[in-house]
Amino acid sequence: MKRMYSIVIIFGIIFITFYIAYAQKTMGDSYLKKNYCIECHLKLNGKPRSVVLEWENSVHAKNNLECHICHGGNPDVNDAKEAKGKKTNFAGKPKKKDIPEFCGREGCHVQASVQLKKGPHYSSVQKIGSPNCVDCHGDHNVQQSTYHIITDKTCSSCHSVEYSRELVNSIVTIEKNIEDIERSLAYMNEKNVENKEMTLRYSELKSYFHQLVHIFSKQEIDFTKKLVEVEIEYLNKELQSKIASIKRLDIIYIMTSAFSIGVIIVFTVYIALIRQRRAKIQRQFQSR
Numbered sequence: 001m002k003r004m005y006s007i008v009i010i011f012g013i014i015f016i017t018f019y020i021a022y023a024q025k026t027m028g029d030s031y032l033k034k035n036y037c038i039e040c041h042l043k044l045n046g047k048p049r050s051v052v053l054e055w056e057n058s059v060h061a062k063n064n065l066e067c068h069i070c071h072g073g074n075p076d077v078n079d080a081k082e083a084k085g086k087k088t089n090f091a092g093k094p095k096k097k098d099i100p101e102f103c104g105r106e107g108c109h110v111q112a113s114v115q116l117k118k119g120p121h122y123s124s125v126q127k128i129g130s131p132n133c134v135d136c137h138g139d140h141n142v143q144q145s146t147y148h149i150i151t152d153k154t155c156s157s158c159h160s161v162e163y164s165r166e167l168v169n170s171i172v173t174i175e176k177n178i179e180d181i182e183r184s185l186a187y188m189n190e191k192n193v194e195n196k197e198m199t200l201r202y203s204e205l206k207s208y209f210h211q212l213v214h215i216f217s218k219q220e221i222d223f224t225k226k227l228v229e230v231e232i233e234y235l236n237k238e239l240q241s242k243i244a245s246i247k248r249l250d251i252i253y254i255m256t257s258a259f260s261i262g263v264i265i266v267f268t269v270y271i272a273l274i275r276q277r278r279a280k281i282q283r284q285f286q287s288r
């Protein structure tokens, strides 16, 4: 009997331990502790408060990436000095020229940062702090980006309006072509047509285009434009022939269906006629 009790107790303890671990995992740390960077900054006025409101709608907030991911510091203490003490790696507000390193740290956006450094803008960033990551993406209200975040106004503070428009237009054209391909690929997926090779080439093309907006040299733009044109020509040709064959299949399907329905109708009418005739003969036979 005693043994029985101890077994029950041991299992009970094991169960409770696992339950607590599970609850912590599913509810996350935020359930257990407060983030005092956010708590305290929401009580402030002006910029130190508005950055929190902006951050709350960002792609970072949606992925639980809180203040200390970028700024360092200790979010667990409700004391400004202690939260930003030397041991906490607090980074504060970065200088404009340091932002590519700030965003491009290991584990964050290394690739974008390396690309920016390759381009002609980096020397300008080092001299006057612009154009850097936050000029295009914003600082706290960072959203999932598409080419729409760039307009000629993004560039015309430094380049002429015409030159800016020309550059932005060529980017828009490339992106539109890419979107066309994306739509066609989606259509093929819907129709279950094999398109592995094409999807692969498409995603390579797209990642090349992603790089363009971070490197931005004239040479790179022209090269990308050519590459995209060649790829688009290939992909469009493939698509056209595949989509044509889908449509052919669709037509065959419609015609077969129509034919089957036709056969059924004719057959039904035929049976009805035979029955009618049989009834008539039967009646004639009875009346005799």
Ligand code: HEC
Binding pocket: 037, 038, 041, 047, 048, 051, 052, 055, 060, 065, 066, 067, 068, 069, 070, 071, 092, 093, 094, 095, 096, 099, 102, 134, 139, 140, 142
């Ligand atoms: C994705 C990285 C990132 C996150 C997350 C982030 N910040 Fe920032 N923060 C920055 C950058 C970059 C700057 C510098 C912006 C600039 O120079 O335009 C900055 C600047 C600031 C400033 C100075 C604003 C000014 O112009 O005086 C404050 C205050 C601040 N952040 C607080 C916070 C707080 C509080 C949070 C959490 C709610 C937070 N930040 C989350 C990147 C971040």
Ligand code: HEC
Binding pocket: 036, 037, 038, 040, 041, 044, 048, 067, 068, 071, 072, 073, 074, 075, 077, 078, 079, 080, 083, 084, 091, 092, 093, 094
């Ligand atoms: C108890 C309140 C409090 C807490 C906790 C707190 N802050 Fe602050 N923070 C402030 C105040 C007040 C200012 C404005 C001080 C100033 O302008 O010099 C500020 C300024 C800042 C700035 C911009 C000025 C700078 O030093 O570059 C950043 C960035 C910042 N806080 C980030 C954080 C982060 C990240 C945390 C959490 C790890 C945090 N804060 C926790 C009160 C707090």
Ligand code: HEC
Binding pocket: 099, 100, 103, 104, 109, 112, 113, 114, 116, 131, 132, 133, 134, 135, 136, 137, 145, 146, 147, 148, 149, 150, 209, 210, 213, 214
């Ligand atoms: C000239 C404007 C501009 C600058 C400067 C810029 N970006 Fe971007 N970034 C864009 C645009 C536009 C996109 C969307 C590209 C697309 O849809 O193909 C983008 C996309 C991104 C993406 C998502 C793309 C992906 O690979 O998934 C990240 C992350 C990013 N940028 C980070 C950064 C960082 C970090 C910096 C600074 C080192 C930076 N960007 C500087 C314009 C810019």
Ligand code: HEC
Binding pocket: 120, 121, 124, 130, 131, 150, 154, 155, 156, 157, 158, 159, 164, 167, 168, 216, 217, 218, 219, 221
């Ligand atoms: C803060 C100022 C600034 C902004 C904003 C800016 N640029 Fe630049 N850009 C420069 C500087 C400086 C150079 C280097 C000029 C040189 O080396 O002769 C440059 C060079 C270039 C070049 C290379 C020119 C070449 O002949 O290779 C291109 C392309 C370019 N920028 C495109 C853009 C686009 C597109 C935007 C907007 C998304 C933009 N720039 C926004 C300052 C800026």
